[in-house]
Amino acid sequence: MRQQGKTTLFLVWSVERCTLRSIPQRVAYTAQSGSDARKKLLDDQVPILQGSPLFQAVRRVSRAQGSEGVAWKNGSRIDVLASSVSAGHGKIVDLGEIDEAFDEVDDRREQSLLPAMITRPDAQLLIGSTMGTDAAVYLNRKVMVGRSAAMEGRTSGIAYFEWSIPEDEDVDDPRVWWQHMPALGFTIREEEVAHARQTMTDGEWRRAFGNQMSRSAERVIPEVAWRAACRPTVTPMGSPGVVFVVEVSPDREWAGIVASAVVDGVTVCEVVEYRTGTGWLASRCDELRSSHGGRVVVEARSPAAACGIVGAEELPTADAVKASGAFYDGIADGRVLVRSDPRLDRALEVAVKQPVGETWRFGRRPGGDVSLLVAATLATFVASTMPAPEFFVY
Numbered sequence: 001m002r003q004q005g006k007t008t009l010f011l012v013w014s015v016e017r018c019t020l021r022s023i024p025q026r027v028a029y030t031a032q033s034g035s036d037a038r039k040k041l042l043d044d045q046v047p048i049l050q051g052s053p054l055f056q057a058v059r060r061v062s063r064a065q066g067s068e069g070v071a072w073k074n075g076s077r078i079d080v081l082a083s084s085v086s087a088g089h090g091k092i093v094d095l096g097e098i099d100e101a102f103d104e105v106d107d108r109r110e111q112s113l114l115p116a117m118i119t120r121p122d123a124q125l126l127i128g129s130t131m132g133t134d135a136a137v138y139l140n141r142k143v144m145v146g147r148s149a150a151m152e153g154r155t156s157g158i159a160y161f162e163w164s165i166p167e168d169e170d171v172d173d174p175r176v177w178w179q180h181m182p183a184l185g186f187t188i189r190e191e192e193v194a195h196a197r198q199t200m201t202d203g204e205w206r207r208a209f210g211n212q213m214s215r216s217a218e219r220v221i222p223e224v225a226w227r228a229a230c231r232p233t234v235t236p237m238g239s240p241g242v243v244f245v246v247e248v249s250p251d252r253e254w255a256g257i258v259a260s261a262v263v264d265g266v267t268v269c270e271v272v273e274y275r276t277g278t279g280w281l282a283s284r285c286d287e288l289r290s291s292h293g294g295r296v297v298v299e300a301r302s303p304a305a306a307c308g309i310v311g312a313e314e315l316p317t318a319d320a321v322k323a324s325g326a327f328y329d330g331i332a333d334g335r336v337l338v339r340s341d342p343r344l345d346r347a348l349e350v351a352v353k354q355p356v357g358e359t360w361r362f363g364r365r366p367g368g369d370v371s372l373l374v375a376a377t378l379a380t381f382v383a384s385t386m387p388a389p390e391f392f393v394y
Contacts, residue, residue, distance in 0.1 A: 001163065001211045002130050004183040006268060008095055011045040013126055014078050017095045019057055024075030025094040030115060032103040034082040038068045040099065041080055046070065068311045081112065091116045096125045102132030102138040110138075131164065131211045133203075140213065164211035172197065173212050181209070218358060220351050220362065229331045230340040234382070236261035236268045240296035243383045246312070247375035248278055248303040255281055255304070256264055256343075256372040257288070260379035267384040272337035281307045297376075298381050315378060323363040323381035336380050347373040 010029070017025045029039035042063055049055050049070070059071045069079040081091075094110065096113035098104075110125070117123035133141050146160030165171055165180045174190055184190065184293035189258035197205055236242050244353040248255045255278045273284055281304070284295045289311075298304040300314040330336030350368025353360040362377060364370040 018076035027078040028081040101129035104138035245379035246304040247371040258375035260383040323377040327377035
């Protein structure tokens with residue numbers, strides 16, 4: 001759980017390495033980002049060390065940008081390592097520490113550390129974290145491997161420790177808290193846990209204080225509103241003034257087309273296509289215009305704008321930002337209906353509100369793709385507020 005002593009545990013592990021080994025040790029500490037790692041080491045761990053008699057063994061604490069760390073009189077070091085695959089190149093590491101692993105979307109920190117440890121005897125990789133959501137791919141895989149090792153009784157290679165409230169226990173019972181929270185009664189009080197339970201969402205409380213995996217489905221659009229807006233049969237196809245919006249993920253791995261039109265006074269949208277790559281987009285858009293008429297729109301600063309779609313209109317980014325808020329309001333007010341589609345559901349599950357000045361637009365959680373959601377917001381916005389006169393009779 002959070003606030004249960006992980007910072008102290010990482011520090012103790014590091015200090016043991018640096019002070020009780022016969023040869024100088026190199027410890028590499030990482031967190032979500034290089035900035036987070038610097039703050040945790042210098043602002044959280046170093047003050048604990050300074051209050052200990054062991055600080056007498058420290059030669060200096062470096063706070064200079066790019067060389068943050070703790071140097072020991074015996075030649076050992078604790079260094080901050082940036083969170084990138086190349087960060088460990090050219091380095092030798094005896095103890096690699098991956099803190100806050102819930103925020104990892106891939107193996108980049110581990111990939112930077114393991115090669116740097118391969119020539120060191122008794123090298124060790126320490127991974128610690130509060131549980132993440134179902135989108136925390138890296139940590140969830142480690143949890144699965146660790147639990148399996150423990151269940152199988154394996155006694156080498158992996159040591160796995162977990163403090164969590166079991167899924168089938170009552171998280172509202174303080175007696176359960178006392179059984180599973182190691183810091184309760186020491187650094188945190190029951191009253192503080194109870195207050196957090198009253199004020200936090202259920203999923204976030206379970207993750208932070210129960211150390212249970214939460215669902216990323218605590219979404220930017222409330223699920224009850226989304227389900228009310230999803231209908232199995234609504235479609236904009238064949239309606240006058242239909243709009244096809246193309247959106248491409250930033251890495252160009254995925255692309256989607258969403259159609260929208262105003263039908264009986266309500267703006268309706270539907271996923272038309274969602275595939276890997278972008279080479280298929282131009283021909284598919286030609287097919288849609290040939291079969292259904294209408295127009296094709298892309299956001300001016302989107303990767304879709306560079307896909308060679310002949311005749312595509314470009315929507316200014318300022319309007320794209322407005323579209324996110326308009327889509328949110330339209331779903332809440334019943335003015336926007338969506339054809340039910342699990343691919344769009346998945347996009348919504350990984351979506352976040354990405355700040356843009358004093359407003360926001362839909363962005364994505366690490367590892368997710370929101371191309372279809374963005375396309376839906378743009379399509380409904382254009383269809384309902386930006387009619388093309390040549391397609392409408394007034």
